[in-house]
Amino acid sequence: MGATFKEFSNQYKELLESNLRAEMQTLETPQILKDAMIYSLEAGGKRIRPLLLFATLAAFNKDPKMGLETASAIEMVHTYSLIHDDLPSMDDDDLRRGKPTNHKVFGEAAAILAGDALLTYSFQLISTIQSAQTTADTKLALIAEFAKAAGAEGMVGGQVADMQGEEKQLNLEELEYIHVHKTGKLLAYSVIAGALLAEADDSLIDKLRAFSYHLGLAFQIRDDILDLEGTEEMIGKPVGSDEDNHKSTYPSLLSMEGAKNALEEHISAAKKYLRETALNTAYLEDITDLIAVRDN
Amino acid sequence: MGATFKEFSNQYKELLESNLRAEMQTLETPQILKDAMIYSLEAGGKRIRPLLLFATLAAFNKDPKMGLETASAIEMVHTYSLIHDDLPSMDDDDLRRGKPTNHKVFGEAAAILAGDALLTYSFQLISTIQSAQTTADTKLALIAEFAKAAGAEGMVGGQVADMQGEEKQLNLEELEYIHVHKTGKLLAYSVIAGALLAEADDSLIDKLRAFSYHLGLAFQIRDDILDLEGTEEMIGKPVGSDEDNHKSTYPSLLSMEGAKNALEEHISAAKKYLRETALNTAYLEDITDLIAVRDN
Numbered sequence: 338m339g340a341t342f343k344e345f346s347n348q349y350k351e352l353l354e355s356n357l358r359a360e361m362q363t364l365e366t367p368q369i370l371k372d373a374m375i376y377s378l379e380a381g382g383k384r385i386r387p388l389l390l391f392a393t394l395a396a397f398n399k400d401p402k403m404g405l406e407t408a409s410a411i412e413m414v415h416t417y418s419l420i421h422d423d424l425p426s427m428d429d430d431d432l433r434r435g436k437p438t439n440h441k442v443f444g445e446a447a448a449i450l451a452g453d454a455l456l457t458y459s460f461q462l463i464s465t466i467q468s469a470q471t472t473a474d475t476k477l478a479l480i481a482e483f484a485k486a487a488g489a490e491g492m493v494g495g496q497v498a499d500m501q502g503e504e505k506q507l508n509l510e511e512l513e514y515i516h517v518h519k520t521g522k523l524l525a526y527s528v529i530a531g532a533l534l535a536e537a538d539d540s541l542i543d544k545l546r547a548f549s550y551h552l553g554l555a556f557q558i559r560d561d562i563l564d565l566e567g568t569e570e571m572i573g574k575p576v577g578s579d580e581d582n583h584k585s586t587y588p589s590l591l592s593m594e595g596a597k598n599a600l601e602e603h604i605s606a607a608k609k610y611l612r613e614t615a616l617n618t619a620y621l622e623d624i625t626d627l628i629a630v631r632d633n
Numbered sequence: 634m635g636a637t638f639k640e641f642s643n644q645y646k647e648l649l650e651s652n653l654r655a656e657m658q659t660l661e662t663p664q665i666l667k668d669a670m671i672y673s674l675e676a677g678g679k680r681i682r683p684l685l686l687f688a689t690l691a692a693f694n695k696d697p698k699m700g701l702e703t704a705s706a707i708e709m710v711h712t713y714s715l716i717h718d719d720l721p722s723m724d725d726d727d728l729r730r731g732k733p734t735n736h737k738v739f740g741e742a743a744a745i746l747a748g749d750a751l752l753t754y755s756f757q758l759i760s761t762i763q764s765a766q767t768t769a770d771t772k773l774a775l776i777a778e779f780a781k782a783a784g785a786e787g788m789v790g791g792q793v794a795d796m797q798g799e800e801k802q803l804n805l806e807e808l809e810y811i812h813v814h815k816t817g818k819l820l821a822y823s824v825i826a827g828a829l830l831a832e833a834d835d836s837l838i839d840k841l842r843a844f845s846y847h848l849g850l851a852f853q854i855r856d857d858i859l860d861l862e863g864t865e866e867m868i869g870k871p872v873g874s875d876e877d878n879h880k881s882t883y884p885s886l887l888s889m890e891g892a893k894n895a896l897e898e899h900i901s902a903a904k905k906y907l908r909e910t911a912l913n914t915a916y917l918e919d920i921t922d923l924i925a926v927r928d929n
Contacts, residue, residue: 366785370793374785421749426741445722449745450793453717453752454785460756461780464773473769477760480776484757489662489670489750497666497746 342623349391349401349408350384356409360462366454373443373451377416381434385556385624386411386527392620393531393545406466407479407530410459414487415523417455420448422496459483471534478533486526495519507585513554521553528552528621544614548621551607556628558600561586565593604629638919645687645697645704646680652705656758662750669739669747673712677730681852681920682707682823688916689827689841702762703775703826706755710783711819713748713755718792720744755779767830774829782822791815803881809850817849824848824917840910844917847903852924854896857882861889900925 340348361375387408391401423430423438424445430438440448463479485491495518502515528549532542564579565588579586587596607625611618636644657671683704687697719726719734720741726734736744759775781787791814798811824845828838860875861884875882883892903921907914 364785366790367793367797369797370785370790417749421745424742424745426745446720446796447793449717449720449722450789452749453713454789456749456752457780457784457789461777461784464776464780473773476773477769480760481757484753484760488753488757489660489666493746493750493753494662494666497663497743500742501663501665 342620345392345395345620346388349388352402352405353384353387353408353412354379356405357412360409360458364458369443369447370451370454373439373447374455376442377420377433377439377451378413378455380416380436382415384412385628386415386524389524389527389549389621389624390531392624393528394535395620396614396616396618397531397535397537398617399535403468403470404531404534406462407483407534408527410462410483411523411527411530413455413459413462414483414492417452417459418487418492418496418523420452420455424448427496427500456487475533475536479530482526482529482533486522491518491522491526492520495522502585504583505585507590509590512585512587512590516554516557517550520557521550524553524556525549541614541616544610548607548610548614551603551610552625552628555600555603555607555625558587558596558603559628561588562593562596562600600629638916641688641691641916642684645684648698648701649680649683649704649708650675652701653708656705656754660754665739665743666747666750669735669743670751672738673716673729673735673747674709674751676712676732678711680708681924682711682820685820685823685845685917685920686827688920689824690831691916692910692912692914693827693831693833694913695831699764699766700827700830702758703779703830704823706758706779707819707823707826709751709755709758710779710788713751714783714788714792714819716744716748716751723792723796752783771829771832775826778822778825778829782818787814787818787822788816791818798881800879801881803886805886808881808883808886812850812853813846816853817846820849820852821845837910837912840906844903844906844910847899847906848921848924851896851899851903851921854883854892854899855924857884858889858892858896896925 357378358375361371361378364371364374387404390404390408390411394401394404419433420439422428423433424440431441432438438448439451443451460480460483463476463483466476466479487493495515498511498515499519502511507515525546528545529542532545537545561579564586565577567576580589587599591599604625608622611621611625653674654671657667657674660667660670683700686700686704686707690697690700715729716735718724719729720736727737728734734744735747739747756776756779759772759779762772762775783789791811794807794811795815798807803811821842824841825838828841833841857875860882861873863872876885883895887895900921904918907917907921
């Protein structure tokens with residue numbers, strides 16, 4: 338792995354984005370649906386989840402390209418979740434990454450259906466992985482874990498808990514339930530999917546699961562800190578919007594200093610589990626650092 | 634197959650419904666989400682799609698039970714599609730089968746998320762089919778076809794076209810596009826999934842695809858006729874609601890007599906393709922007759 342992380346991440350981000358475009362091109366469906374799907378898929382973003390998957394494959398000295406379908410599927414599910422979260426009956430957001438949200442452009446019905454279609458297509462993608470290196474049983478394991486991470490016991494469950502927790506004082510356990518599910522499960526899946534594609538054994542998968550658990554919480558704590566300490570330009574939404582919405586956050590429960598300590602602890606626990614894998618984890622460490630210090 | 638169709642259909646409807654309950658019991662997720670999912674799954678209905686799958690397996694002299702997970706998955710996707718179709722931004726329906734729609738009971742956000750969770754869970758179910766009779770490759774084929782039938786190129790695409798076609802005079806080709814996609818693809822999948830589980834060869838699958846194409850159109854034409862000739866008690870909604878909503882229907886395009894002729898033609902074409910399979914199709918014929926004469 339001679340490439341720097343920046344080169345690695347540019348290369349695979351580009352590969353991912355061109356694959357997403359190619360997949361959408363072939364779809365035979367009403368134009369407005371296609372446009373709505375493409376609009377949100379191409380709205381940018383850090384592509385953290387696909388990069389986690391590619392970096393996990395690199396850690397196993399596997400060709401990251403073998404994760405292309407699964408990485409695309411994960412980004413589709415992440416995108417659908419943003420479209421549905423932004424809806425008027427959910428967070429009612431008009432802007433996402435500085436651009437009008439999907440339902441603002443295409444209307445609420447098309448936005449709901451574009452989300453449904455992206456979610457559905459993600460499973461089609463994994464079920465039709467072409468690579469001869471990936472066995473049918475691995476594909477089935479990828480699908481089963483994906484559905485679990487994205488569904489009622491994962492991301493969707495977390496979104497429900499988040500909505501129920503609004504305007505209510507949560508304790509730390511309740512706050513963690515929300516974040517472990519709403520954002521953590523899909524981040525963790527991105528790592529686990531890489532390990533499944535690399536046919537890792539269970540003890541390695543357990544270590545990577547522990548790594549991604551701490552990574553996911555670090556990601557969320559940093560998000561809460563940024564909401565208070567970032568600038569509007571950095572975070573693409575008004576500073577302090579969580580506070581204005583009376584949302585429970587890590588700084589509100591732990592104080593800002595406590596939240597920063599918790600962030601440090603999760604980052605260092607994540608790195609400890611990474612080291613224990615004894616894999617080639619340079620890129621995964623880079624992503625971990627990126628999450629700890631990211632400013633958007 | 635000694636059982637009459639009535640016995641067969643009661644037995645497998647019951648098996649399906651107890652499996653749906655059992656699957657929901659094990660879900661670890663916020664209670665409101667679980668309740669919302671169960672509410673719509675248990676709201677009744679004819680379970681036509683699962684019965685088509687069970688009857689297709691019976692036609693191959695296979696144990697219908699081997700289709701239980703797939704039949705449950707199909708019913709979950711059908712249910713999610715009804716929940717999302719009923720939303721205020723879509724058809725804005727307050728009642729479904731005489732009961733308040735999901736969002737009327739649980740709120741719009743929970744209804745959207747319950748639909749998302751049902752859709753996601755359906756793929757988990759198929760990917761974890763236990764039966765040793767079903768190979769990993771068959772499960773992957775089941776998933777790929779399912780996603781195609783349910784997604785942008787299938788049911789979701791049809792729903793988008795339906796919404797775009799409202800308040801607009803459609804021609805017969807446009808009307809057929811809507812129905813072939815919105816209801817036809819999932820009905821057809823119910824048959825094709827049975828054939829895949831039975832490891833049918835391609836020429837048989839083609840005949841069953843032709844059968845289910847005509848069956849799906851017959852189903853929809855009968856629906857349009859019932860909307861005008863049924864009683865409110867029979868159809869669970871006001872008579873003539875399509876006309877009041879200025880929806881294009883088969884009777885509005887073809888006249889009532891023309892629609893009835895088209896229904897006859899599709900039913901007889903469906904039966905012709907069934908006979909060509911030379912399978913044990915008694916129950917599939919019974920379902921076809923049921924669709925032709927059903928009064929709800």
